[in-house]
């Protein structure tokens with residue numbers, strides 16, 4: 001049984017320009033699970049890195065020549081990359097209709113009905129965490145067993161005259177993250193994964209899945225069902241292995257909320273500190289404002305562990321927005337958090353959500369002014385994106401003006417504000433970001449940073465931010 005894991009070629013710029021396009025961790029977890037299930041003939045095709053194709057037909061040929069029985073396909077940004085997954089699957093099926101194609105990830109987990117109805121090239125969809133259903137599905141296919149008992153899959157029942165889409169029961173089971181590990185050996189060229197900002201070999205890793213918060217625009221908390229993590233030993237061992245065997249020194253954490261359990265988190269930071277003896281390992285992660293404040297007296301430990309930059313989904317400096325998004329924080333606490341990170345020489349990266357229906361030139365200007373005053377090290381302007389499985393997505397349906405989901409990547413406006421055109425929204429956000437990043441005071445303060453690593457990282461981030469400006473690009477799908 002030959003299995004291919006295919007990461008579709010999709011790029012959207014933004015944070016990719018800072019950390020790079022990293023190994024596709026979701027597919028590597030699926031690969032690890034399938035190997036554990038006894039399937040050894042598995043290959044990863046990362047089309048984000050193998051880019052010498054001129055069209056989908058060439059990609060189809062390349063894949064079909066590898067003679068797979070089953071293909072697992074899915075991009076990390078599962079909404080915006082879906083059209084690429086579908087185009088590649090169509091190209092494969094045109095050449096060989098016998099190959100089975102399985103799709104997974106967040107978007108298919110919720111939008112399975114539309115996807116299967118509209119795309120005959122997809123045979124199966126796996127919903128939620130993919131590890132266990134992937135093993136069960138391949139096993140059932142391999143041994144011609146019934147698909148009915150496999151939880152979390154959606155499939156085409158051909159025993160009906162016109163075929164029926166069957167949606168199997170969803171399991172309550174949560175993956176034991178100590179038992180299922182990514183199949184790192186499937187990566188054949190780690191040199192592909194150097195970050196543009198520091199030229200270090202980079203990867204995503206994951207300690208925990210899920211989040212106990214309930215922000216109204218976010219579907220991640222419901223996707224993972226409940227917060228669960230692996231042992232601190234197992235992730236520390238994985239970091240040691242990746243560093244020693246593959247030279248990885250820059251780790252971008254995939255966790256939504258890694259610090260949720262303070263006891264485990266501090267234990268983990270101590271393990272990370274013990275393996276960061278030469279200060280060569282660099283971690284960048286997302287966390288919440290309340291955890292930075294909670295851990296104030298441990299922020300030196302964060303640094304000793306190798307955490308040099310923290311991404312904060314602050315979303316807005318306007319309290320009514322924070323309340324609407326259900327962020328459960330206040331603007332005062334947000335400001336305090338940025339001050340604390342600055343005091344401890346940890347780079348702060350702030351994500352801002354712009355483009356709600358009530359956005360105006362004034363609210364944008366106020367957002368820019370407040371962030372200029374708060375002075376995080378970096379700021380990303382994202383356009384609020386109404387994924388339909390979220391409460392926010394349901395509320396925003398009537399304001400959606402962009403139906404091409406390849407643009408649902410936070411870099412294109414999807415909702416039309418009442419008081420401004422999409423072009424105005426675009427331009428103002430771009431201008432605010434440029435004015436923020438290239439404020440002479442900011443540049444002067446970056447140049448004065450004593451630490452070479454942080455100074456060069458920030459300078460390179462600014463250079464990269466010029467390369468693709470917010471919402472200004474149409475990157476070719478083949479480049």
Ligand code: B12
Pocket residue numbers: 010011012013014015016019020021022023024025026027029030048072073074075076077078079080081102103104105106107126128129130131134204206218219220252253254255256387408409410411
């Ligand atoms: C790390 C990360 C990045 C890194 C890149 C990592 C990389 N590999 O290149 C950076 C910062 C560069 C980045 C960029 C972007 N990202 Co991002 N990113 C993440 C993050 C934090 C972790 C992704 C991850 O590795 N998760 C861990 C793995 C194990 O989970 P998983 O991928 O979901 O996989 C599991 C299941 O979904 C399923 N599964 C997944 N794929 C498949 C496929 C098959 C066949 C099967 C059966 C199952 C299956 O099984 C897996 C194991 O259980 C997530 C949020 C999150 N915590 O997941 C956002 C997230 C994936 N990113 C998102 C977005 C929008 C983007 C960007 C478009 C933003 C932008 N404009 O730049 C770009 C797109 C870049 C690209 N080329 O696709 C969104 C996607 C939303 C959506 N509905 O599509 C997310 C969910 C963030 C969010 N909350 O909105 N990202």
Ligand code: SF4
Pocket residue numbers: 211212213214215218219220221256257288313
């Ligand atoms: S804190 Fe982050 S991961 Fe958790 S619900 Fe809010 S946006 Fe989603």
